[in-house]
Amino acid sequence: KPAKGVRTPALDLMAVRDLIVGPQTLKRFWQANPIEFFIFWIGVIVTIFSTIETGIYITIISSGSLLLFRIAKARGEFVGRVQIQQVKLTTNSYVHVTSRNIYVPLNHSDGSNPTIIPISPGDGIFIYRLNESFLYPNANYYMEHLVEHIFRETKPGKVNPYGSLGEQPWNLRTSRHPEKDLQTDDQRPYLHALILDFTGVAHLDITGLENLVDIRRQLDRYADKTINWHFVGLSNPWMKRALISAGFGSSDHGHTVFSVANVYINLDRGENGADTILVPILDINRPLFHTDLDEAYEAAMATLVQQETFFISRNDTA
Secondary structure: OOOOOOOOHHHHHHHOHHHOOOHHHHHHHHHHOHHHHHHHHHHHHHHHHOOHHHHHHHHHHHHHHHHHHHHHOOOOEEEEEEEEEEEEEOOOOEEEEEEEEEEEEOOOOOOOOOOOOOEOOEOOEEEEEOOOOEOOOOHHHHHHHHHHHHHHHOEOOOOOOOOOOOOOOOOOOOOOOHHHHOOOOOOOOEOOEEEEEOOOOOOEOHHHHHHHHHHHHHHHHHHOOOOEEEEEOOOOHHHHHHHHHOOOOOOOOOOOOOOEEEEEEOOOOOOOOOEEEEEEOOOOOOOOEEOOHHHHHHHHHHHHHHHHHHHHHHHHHO
């Protein structure tokens, strides 16, 4: 019989016996996530050869570090439109049910069929999907990817948006003499609008909000005009409140495109049956907050047509 307070290897093995799982469970762990599979085994081994407390601390620290790394390295995706047909299989054939648009990553990172080519919005319009909450650890990582892609796919509104090198941001990668790098046959479009898909964003902190404000100011200067930022999938009312406080959601063009729904009401208290009226899904005072990506894209295209019409009429007048 061991002395009081003295631990034995037999007692340790009995304590960790329940941690040992069958081969099918281990195979499922490996298929689900190899990194977490190794964290699991590290915890088991440390518990067997050290103490239970140490094994618990090791697994908690490892899992917490992995979680922070995933949040910090969250990467957004540029998506394009794909028109699909929904069909219902029958005994000998199929029946066409409906057609609709879906938006998938341009690089097929979601595992979609690589033979399907998503249609990029084009015309200086970009749709950017965020897959994690927009927080302090990943805000810069998100926006660096966004800005680099926009600079690569568009041309600036004017050759040198900054008067001198002193006014240029320290982290902006540009030439010291941008006028010499100007291409006369540059076919890239000018930046027109951004559509941010916030469907996967649960939280937006102050650092993320200020990052959006800084990038908006940088892109406005780059395009030499005010760029509209469209937001889709704002499920948290506090995110809407934060964005509105920073000046997002409003537009000089007004509410050109928005979604409505049929509502049945009795205007004459039921004497002639129910009447149908159309009511908006979201607040019509916030024209840049949208219900889905189709609505946001149509709104961006509507303002593009308005600007082109304005520029043509102004040139004709001149």
